[in-house]
Amino acid sequence: MTFRSRLFATVALPVLSASMIATPSLADALVKPFEVAQDSGDQGQPTDEELLLKKQQEEQRRAAEEEAKRQAEEQQRAADEEAQRQAEEQKAAEEQQRKADEEARRQAEEQKAAQEQQKAAEEEAQRQAEEQKAAEQQKAADEEAQRQAEEQKAAEEAQRQAEEQKAAEEQQKAAEEEQQRQADEQKAAEEQQKAAEEEQQRQADEQKAAEEQQKQAEQPAQDDAGQPAVTGEAPAETGTDQPATAEEGTDQPATAETGGEQLPAEAQTGEGQAGATETKEAVPPVTETLSEDEKQEIAKDPGQTDETVVLPVENGAAVLDSDKDADNSGGQASREERRKRREEQRAQEEVPLPESDDSAQAAIPEDVREAVPQKIEAAIKEEGQRVDKAPAFEVPATTNIVNNTVINNTIVNNNTTVNNVDNSNNVTKVNVVEKVDNRTVLSVGDRLIVRSDDRPRLRRDSEDVYYDKLARGRVRETIVRPGGVKLVTIYNRYGDVIQRSRVGRDGREYILVYAPELEDDAPRPDLIDVGYELPPMRLRIPVSDYIIDTSSEPDRDYYDFLAEPPVERVERVYTIDEVKHSARLRDKVRRIDLDTITFATGSAEVPMSQARTLRKVAEAMLKILDKDPGETFLIEGHTDAVGSDKSNLVLSDERSDSVANLLTEVYGIPPENLQTQGYGERFLKVRTQAAEQQNRRVTIRRVTTLVRPVARAD
Structure with a gap:
């Protein structure tokens, strides 16, 4: 029931009922006299007084009714007003209650918000405290790491100095021993010379005595046993022409194979070690007429010059390995000849620089590209004869190559330059x-x-390896790895790689090397430098975009660098051995010099402290392999010029192998994506015959575009 209804029931209804009850009673009172009069008048007509009284009574009745009605209306109105007032008060009370409820709710929400803010403030304070604690811990860890790094660096520096000191002491000791040996030999030679002179004098005295005796006897000379049958001067033996022998304690044989002849074996001595028997010839004279500033300017834009581009450092060698070969063999005459040929090339319309691997191989016919997958699949499935062990490859007896130094279609022989020589015979x-x-x-x-x-x-880490003999003297090797991955390589009879591919767990095949040139019925050994067929290289990009030194550019993006295409067009697909044996072919692709690996003199070992410097380069290589698992990288090893050519050649190959093994074992780069080759002291970075750290290095090139057809760009 509403408030209005309750008000009407408790106030207005009783008043209205009372009025309605009072009205009939009043009427009865007014009617009574009339009724009495009527009763008495029944006996006759009413008098005027009676009529007047009756009229007055009627008027009073009406007035009473009107008064009652008015009072009832006033009471009703008062009740309505009271009801309205009470309703308004109730409404006001409800409004006040609502406001009070809202205020209470607001205060509750404010209290809740205050509590949440308090909680958030406490959490923020706790987080800041934890961050502060973590920052302090990180700072302490960084300081500890820096301290350890400094200690490690100091230890490495101390070790390096100790090794250098030890090497210097060994060199000094060897020099002193050599000096003592020479002194002893000199002394022995002098004693032998003195003994020879005394023997000569004795023989002369005996001769003179014999002549006198003969003269005195005046008879023919007799062959007495006490008389010397031969007279003359006996040569003194100095021992200086004795052949060199292997160092004591080594496992090297006393003789080495030389095509059927037995020759004394040279001692195994690497760069800087005692016992080297070869006398180094002086580097052919090359006149450097450019200042350091001019070299720097040329390095920024080599395409604007026809001169040989050299490294802008003191005694810097040529940037291109093919130019190094020319300088070593022909000196200044070769430089001048190459300058003229570059000038002729620049006068002609130049082919644009390749923008991708695909555009670099634009000269390779499309049918050659399309036939590759079918040929490789056919070679993998070709029936062969299973053999029990790995075959031994043949060593070629001869090869087609001139017996002079061939430098890019130019033969330098006795300072005579001959161009366009046909050396096919x-x-x-x-x-x-x-x-x-x-x-x-x-x-x-x-x-x-x-x-x-x-x-x-x-x-x-392979699970199985087996070999199959194929037609034309070829051999197929299948290496099975955990998980069913297979590496399939086909060699010719000389061990040259014809093709190599990896078959993944999903059966997908990735081509690493494919050399259609070796598919002929009469394969030739890849021992010749096919680069002599090409004109001299013209470097048309800045040297800083062609070579990276990891020590001076540790923050360089090695992925972008290695992913760049060759710096000139690739004429055909070359074999991996052709690339290894041709500086001119390798010059087509950029290189990274890993000069953060500082090999100790005569050593191929990579300390683990230096192995960490390969991380960014290895990550870039892995990123490239994620995009194309068939990529191939060439790891080149180099030495300085101290030591014999042969020992340095072996040492440099060991260095390239050490880095390849490190990239596989530490950073997970598959070994089949890495090719290795040592070049000894052939490609010095700094032109000096002395010990030089910058020349003891390893270089990495991405040679994929040279050794297999690449997919066409969409």
Whole structure:
């Protein structure tokens, strides 16, 4: 029931009822006299007084009714007003209650918000405290790491100095021993000379005595036993022409194979070690006429010059390895000849620089590209004869190469330059100089080459390896790895790689190397430098975009650098061995010099402290392999010029192998994506015959575009 209804029931209804009850009673009172009069008048007509009284009574009745009605209306109105007042008071009370409720709710919400703010403030204070604590811990950890790094650096520096000191002491000791030996030999030679002179004098005295005796006897000379039958001067032996022998304690044989002849084996001495027997010839004279500032300007834009571009450092060698070869063989005359040929090339319309690997191989016919997958699949499925063990590859007896130094279609011989020489009929013997572990040193013409067998490195952690003999003297090797991954390589009879591919767990095949040139029925050994067929290289990009030194550019984006295409067009797909044996081909691709790895003199070991410096380069290589698992990187090893050519050649190959193994074992780069080759002291970075750290280095190039057809760009 509403407030209005309750008010009407308790106030207005009783008043109205009372009025209605009072009205009939009043009427009855007014009617009574009339009724009495009527009763008495029944006996006659009413008098005027009675009529007047009656009229007055009627008027009073009406007045009473009106008064009652008015009172009832006033009471009703008062009741309504009271009800309205009470309703308004009730409404006001409800409004006040609502406001009170809202105020209470607001205060509750404010209290809740205050509590939440308090809680948030406490959490923020706790978070800040934790962050402060973490920051202090991080700072302490950073300081500790910095301290350890400084201690490590100091220890490495101390170790390096100790090694250098030890090497210097050993060199000093060796020099002193050599000096003492020479002094002893000199003394022995003098004593022998003195003894020879005394013997000569004795023989002369005896001769003179014999002549006198003969003269006195005046008879023919008799062959007495006490008389010397031969007279004359006996040569003194100095011992200076004795052949060098291997160092005591080494496992090297006393003789080395040289194509069937037995020659004394040279002592195994690397850069800076005692016992080197070769006398180094002076570097051919090259006149550097440019100032350091001019070299810097040329390095920024080599395409504007026809001169040989050199590294803008003191005694800097040529930037391109093919130019190094030319400088070493022909000196200034070769530089001038190459300058003229570059000038002729620049006068012609130049081919634009490749913008991608695909555009770099624009000269390779489309049918060659399209036939690759079918040919490789056919070779993998080709029926062969299973053999029980790994075959031994042949060493070629001869190869087609001139017995002079061939430099990019130019032969330098006795300071006479001859261009466009047809050397197809020249035959050069190939001799085995020495075998060291899985390496063979060959002499080809006037050059030594080291060839290593990388199969042990590829077979590491394999589950199974088997071989099949194929037609035309080829051999197929299948290496099975955990998970069913297979590495399939086909070699020719000389061990040159014809093709190599990896088959993944999903059966997808990735081509690493494909050399259609070796598919001929009469394969030739890849021992010649096919770069002589090409004109001299013209570098048309800044040197800083062609070479990266990891020590001076540790924050460089190595991925973007390695992913760049070759710096000139690629004429055809070359074999990996052709690339290894041609500086001119390798010059087509950029290189990273890992000069943060500072090899100790005569050592191929990479300290773990320096192995960490390869992390960014390794990550860039892995990023490239994630995009294309068929990429190929060439790891090149180098030495300085101290030591014998042969020992430095073997040492440099060991260095390239050490870095390749490190990239696989520490950073997880598959071994089949890495090719290795040592070049000894052939490509010095700084032109000096003395010990030089910058020349003891390893270089990385991405050679994929040179050794296999790449997919066409969409």
